[in-house]
Amino acid sequence: MIETLEEIGGRPLAPGQGFAFRCGPDLACFGSCCADKRLPLWPYDLLRLRRALARPSQDILAELVELETDPRSGWPALRLRLNADGRCPFSGPGGGCQVYAHRPLCCRIYPLARAVAPAIGGGQPRQVFIVQDAPACLGLGQPRALDQGQWLADQGMGPYLAANNRLLGLLMHPRRPARLALTPAQTHAYLAALYNLDVFRQQVRDPAFAKRAGLEKARVKKALRADESLLELGQDWLSQVLFG
Ligand code: SF4
Ligand code: SF4
Incomplete structure (x- = not known):
């Protein structure tokens, strides 16, 4: 659930290092990435999806969410339930996202991913951003230079990262056992x-x-x-x- 650098395939970026990416409906791959993916849902993702859908949280959980257990930590791990054809339930007919303003962190941060470790002695967690390996994504070959911090700001990542940083206090609680076995x-x-x-x-x-x-x-x-x-x-x- 909390991923380490070794678990995410890709190229780590140095702090402030830029990368190249552009996504748009003119690319042949447009919308193809919203299918056949594991789409993890963090608590703040659910809060925002509930806001987008204006539906009770219990209905969203029952209809659109699957529950797993993280094999390493033992924490419950939630993911979006895909349609029978493998597409995300929010994928629109033209390949766009129907909950774009409230899309989950995993979609929002792409093509980057974040590996985190808890802070030593308080403060902000240590983090590394990674450009994901995605050979089918034509956007990664586009000559459009992006600034790492600006990209995260443009994607509205602020509240998502803040909520997940806070959640680390629970998920990496100093008194948790090596592997949880929740009742x-x-x-x-x-x-x-x-x-x-x-x-x-x-x-x-x-x-x-x-x-x-x-x-x-x-x-x-x-x-x-x-x-x-x-x-x-x-x-x-x-x-x-x-x-x-
Ligand atoms: S595969 Fe990459 S470039 Fe193509 S639509 Fe998805 S994110 Fe955009
Ligand atoms: S939530 Fe939106 S961006 Fe994310 S996979 Fe679904 S349709 Fe694509």
Whole structure:
């Protein structure tokens, strides 16, 4: 789920190093990359897709998401369920993306990928951006020089990276075992707090839950007002439930 440099095929970029890429409907490969792919979904991806689709989180999870377990870490890992023909359910007839403004991180960051390691002694995680190996992607052969930081900004990566950096605090918690073996109840709590925000909101609204979890009234109020705050609260609650 958290990928290391060795696990992502591609060419690592030095900080600030540029790369060449252009994507557009004039390329013969347009839309071909939205099929037959493993499309991981992070909690913030689900939050944004829910916003795009204006549907309850439990419906999206039931219809559009598949649950796996990361074989290395033991954490639950969610991915987008592809159509029977292998295409992404959001792929439009002309090859465009129907949720473009809210597309998941894995699509947004392409042709780059990010390998991360937790920060030593606090602060920001260490990260390396990689130009992915994708021989079928004609965009990688286009003579259009891009600045790494500008590309990430143009793709709206800021809130996605910030949310995932915060999530690292849970996924790489210092008290987690080498490989987790979550009980069904713990997996349910993971999915509720990080992905099923409509259900988790009802839970947080219950004064008995807030009391048991030791949540301050002001924090509950803030979480009930904004999905982003609710997700942060969910992550902190889960950290407490799983690791004390
Ligand atoms: S394969 Fe590459 S260039 Fe072609 S549509 Fe996908 S991202 Fe764009
Ligand atoms: S979410 Fe959009 S960009 Fe990503 S695979 Fe689906 S259609 Fe393509």
